[in-house]
Amino acid sequence: MKTILLKSISVFALIAFVSCFNSCDRFGNKKSADSGTDSTRIVCASKQLTELIFELGAGDKIVGVDLSSNYPEEVKKLPTIGYHRMLNAEGIISLRPTAFIFNGGSDAAIGPPSLLPQLQKVGITIKEFPSAETIDSTKALIRTLGEYFNVKAKADSLCNKLDADMKLAAEKRKQYTDIPSVMIIHFGRASNIYFPFGRKGTGNYLIEASGGVNAIDTSSKFRTLSPEILVQCQPQVILATDFGFDRLGLEKFKELPGISLTPAAKNNRIYRVEEHDLLYLSPRTGENILKLMDMIHKK
Numbered sequence: 001m002k003t004i005l006l007k008s009i010s011v012f013a014l015i016a017f018v019s020c021f022n023s024c025d026r027f028g029n030k031k032s033a034d035s036g037t038d039s040t041r042i043v044c045a046s047k048q049l050t051e052l053i054f055e056l057g058a059g060d061k062i063v064g065v066d067l068s069s070n071y072p073e074e075v076k077k078l079p080t081i082g083y084h085r086m087l088n089a090e091g092i093i094s095l096r097p098t099a100f101i102f103n104g105g106s107d108a109a110i111g112p113p114s115l116l117p118q119l120q121k122v123g124i125t126i127k128e129f130p131s132a133e134t135i136d137s138t139k140a141l142i143r144t145l146g147e148y149f150n151v152k153a154k155a156d157s158l159c160n161k162l163d164a165d166m167k168l169a170a171e172k173r174k175q176y177t178d179i180p181s182v183m184i185i186h187f188g189r190a191s192n193i194y195f196p197f198g199r200k201g202t203g204n205y206l207i208e209a210s211g212g213v214n215a216i217d218t219s220s221k222f223r224t225l226s227p228e229i230l231v232q233c234q235p236q237v238i239l240a241t242d243f244g245f246d247r248l249g250l251e252k253f254k255e256l257p258g259i260s261l262t263p264a265a266k267n268n269r270i271y272r273v274e275e276h277d278l279l280y281l282s283p284r285t286g287e288n289i290l291k292l293m294d295m296i297h298k299k
Contacts, residue, residue, distance in 0.1 A: 043092050045084045045102040045110060048280040049129060050075055052142055055158055055283050058149040064095040071276045085111040089118035099125040103132070103141075133202065135166060138281040158283040165286020172290065173211045176297050182212040183235035183264070184278060187244030187256070194225045194258070203278045206285075210292040212237065227258025237296045238264040241275035271295045 043064040044050045050069035053059055059074060066084045069075050081092050084102065087110065092100060100119050102110050110116065116126055127148075132141040139159045146155025184197040184207070197203030198218040207214050215235035216225070238259065245253055250272075254265045264270050273295075277288045 040099065041095070041097045042099045042101055043081060043095055043097040044069065045081065045087065045100070046129075047071070047276060048132065048141075048282065049101060049103055049145070051276075051280075051282050052145055053149070056142075056145055056149055056151050056154050058151065061149075063097060064092065068276075068279075071274075085109055087111065087115050089115055092119060093122055093124070097124055099127055101127045101129065103129045132281060135162065135281065135285070138162070138285070142283065162283050162286055165290070169209065169286050169289040169293070172293060173209075176211045176293070178211075178297060180212045180236040180296050181215040181234070182207045182210075182237045182239060182296050183215040183230075183233060184239045184241070184273070185244070185259075186241045186275065187248075187253070194227075194230060196225050196230075197278065202280055206278060206289060206292060207296075209289045210296055212292075212296045227256075230258035231261045234263055236263045236267070236269060238262065238270045239273045239278075239292075239295070240270055241273060241278070243275060245272045269298065 040061045041063045042053075042061045044053065044062050045066040047066070047068040047070070050062065050065050051071050053062060054072050054074065059072075062075075062078060064079045064081050065075055066087075067080050067082060068084065069080075079095060081087055081095075092115075100116075120126055129141060129144060130137070132138040139162060142158050142162075143152070143155045146152045184203045186195040186197075196216045197214070198216050199214050204214050215233040217233075240253055248256075250270065254260060254268075254270060259265050259270075273292075277284070
């Protein structure tokens with residue numbers, strides 16, 4: 001009798017295991033028997049990952065994002081969890097996520113240090129993806145996410161598109177003989193203080209890939225700049241990010257101290273750009289380079 005009972009328990013355990021394996025997703029969430037969908041709920045603390053997940057068609061699984069995530073447009077309807085270096089565990093937990101994801105690297109550091117242990121303690125899966133700051137590493141990240149969400153074919157399609165657009169951009173660049181000096185400026189709320197993109201990071205890469213040269217000679221990604229130093233840089237083209245540009249409009253932006261004395265202002269070569277397009281690489285990077293070429297090489 002005892003042997004039969006033990007065998008019965010083993011059979012039931014095996015059935016339970018197989019049942020869970022077939023009905024649970026990678027996060028351990030039960031799939032709906034009626035709809036075939038799963039109950040995955042992701043909080044994402046990376047603007048790059050957020051866009052890539054939406055591009056892969058898995059955006060419906062995201063229930064919260066960090067403040068820097070603002071693309072695509074649907075993301076703006078999601079609850080925000082704050083700045084990625086100063087997150088609040090209670091706020092994240094209140095969204096009832098099954099997974100918290102972010103990408104590594106010093107620029108994407110998650111804080112405070114107590115955050116991840118607190119999330120793990122309540123059973124939230126933590127997943128860190130590698131940072132991607134080159135075209136090759138971006139394609140690798142896209143394919144990693146494709147495997148993660150079981151959409152490998154879509155990931156391959158996005159990578160192929162990126163390759164094709166980058167090839168087209170490289171060919172188009174050959175037609176330009178000028179190398180304009182370009183400055184990317186974020187103009188914030190601080191009075192007469194500018195935050196240009198330096199010669200490190202995605203912004204600089206995009207300037208060079210578009211056939212220009214960064215007017216800011218600094219190895220940092222960002223730095224504050226006074227109107228006096230800005231004038232000394234004499235940028236031929238200014239790319240003004242959406243935040244500051246939209247608050248002022250073109251004419252008032254051109255009149256700002258320092259900017260008004262640049263060749264860019266005098267020759268009406270100040271253009272509005274979406275800041276998120278200049279901060280990280282994505283399947284749209286080739287398209288963005290082609291757009292930048294049309295801006296910076298205008299006569």
